[in-house]
Amino acid sequence: MRIGINPAKENKEISIESYHRVVIPVYIPNLNGYFVNSFEIFKLCLESILLTIHSKTRITIYNNNSHKSVKEYIDSKYGESEFVDQVFHSKENLGKINAILAASKGNLEPLITISDADVLFKQNWQQAVEEIFLNIPEAGMVSPVPSSKVYKMFTGNNWYYGFFKGRLLFQEVVDSVAMHKFDLSLGNDKLMYEPIHLKKYLVLKNKKNSQEAVMGCGHFVATLKRQVFDYGSNQPAFVKIVGGVERSYIDTPNEKLGLLRLATKENYAYHLGNHLENWMYEEFKKLKKEQLDSNYNANDFKYTPVSKFGKFIGKILLKLISKSKFLRLKILNKLGLNFNSY
Template sequence: MRIGSNPEKNNKEIFVDNYHRVIVPVYIPNFEGYFANLFEVFKLCLESLLLTSHTKTRITIYNNNSHPDVKNYIDAKYRDFELIDQVFHSKENLGKINAILAASKGNIEPLITITDADVLFKNDWQKVIESTFVNFPEAGMVSPVPSSKVFKMFTANNWYYGFFKGKLTFEKVEDPDAMHKFDLSLGNKELMYKPIHLEKYLVLKNNKGSAVMGCGHFVATLKREVLDKGSNVPAFTKIGGGVERLFIDTPNEELGFLRLATKGNFAYHMGNSAETWMNEEFNSLIKNNENPNFTAHEFCAKPISFLGRKFGYFVKFVLARSKKSTIMLLNFYGLQSNQY
């Protein structure tokens, strides 16, 4: 039997001053083999995030059935830091995407950063990402880590924008050493970047700013509409297998949004083992006490037009089908090389 009236019925509206949420899924089931050093990496990740995030940020940690020591560490950080306002503990590993969907659906911030648990954040990562969204209102996805090899990946809208609303040009890579570190962190037998990739990347410009064409998604900030569109069903794959493409890449492109990265490098991929240089980078971080002036309204979605999207898909189709067309286009934009 209900007695009285719930007072919240007279206070129905939800208002949140914060506008930027960060979601960190983590899965460290033990401290053996691949996972032997991953706990130390996760600590660097989370503590670098806490140091570098501004006051209008809130952090969600989704624990995918990690070791009890990891759970205790997360709970301690939740108690000690205001920025961490949500912690989810799952007794099963439901995978990266389901963790992101669970957290994003329950929050209302217009910007949502998704990050793997092995990312080292640098000072000013939010400032440059948020400025990029303001400079490019059509952007739906921005990463603090540039790549010179993803300019053809889910960038149909970028090509339309470059032809008709802005400008495309190849520019000198600002931090080739960081790009090389990312390549090494992947642990592949062969390096991904050739020397030319460490020299030049394709840049999209307008009269407000510039950003690198395309980005990956081990760490990226999305407009929440992207996750809303891609989350009609749960993910049945924990990681890999195209699951990010289904829930992140394709929705961003279909909504008519640009896919960009900052020209400077503002985060590192660490992999599953900490190295000396990572600790040195962490020790150079300065506590961010900034209370930014941005408001949620400044990050409203402004997608590319339907016809613009169709044109972009045509350009992407031509580039995908013809290496010669790609070389001709790169030459047109100032990269005189067939090795890109």
């Protein structure tokens, strides 16, 4: 039987001070072989976040059946840091996307940063990302790591915006060394970036306030408006990190909602991979703990998609640019790229 009235029913409204959540799925099943350095790298990741976020941020860590030592470390951070306010422990590895969906759909913040557990964040990454959302309210996905090769990846809305509401132009890459480091961190036999990609990237500009951002982004670390998860898929992912699963749950919903996909011009985070190197510690030592406050709140980050007409036009533009090399080079040359391949 129940006696009395649950006091929670007296106060029905839920209000939170935070407006930005960081979600980190972690899978480190053992401490040898492929994962021999992964625990130390995860520590660098989490500590770098704690050193660089402002006071209206909260962190969710989703432990996908990691080693006991990793679990104990996560629990210790939950106990000592006010910013790590949610920890999930799963006895099965449910995959990155399901971890992200569980965290994002159960929280109220309008901005949700998803990050792999091998990312080192730099000072001011959060301010730079939020500035793009504020000044380009059509943005739905913003990464603190620019790439010069993703301007054709789920960017139909960008192309419409660039031609009809803003401006598109090629600019010099701000930090080509960091971009090359990212390329090396992937461990591929062949490097992704050619020399021209390290010199120029395509930039989208808001003509009203002059805010600039790089066209497109990846998703090993990116901040998204929560609507991307709310109106994405209601189905769980039955594969882990293969088969284009991130496209289905992140990329496609962002584009279908009429939102832009962008990145900061400067590099504000590093992909570390699974092998420790001295430069990682050197970069970490540069970080300093500051009492960072924010003057913004949840209402400042509006959901402002492009129109249905804009989505339609953007889809056509992207299709033409992707399929016709001749047309693509003509357009890119007109935007300031004097090169015969990009």
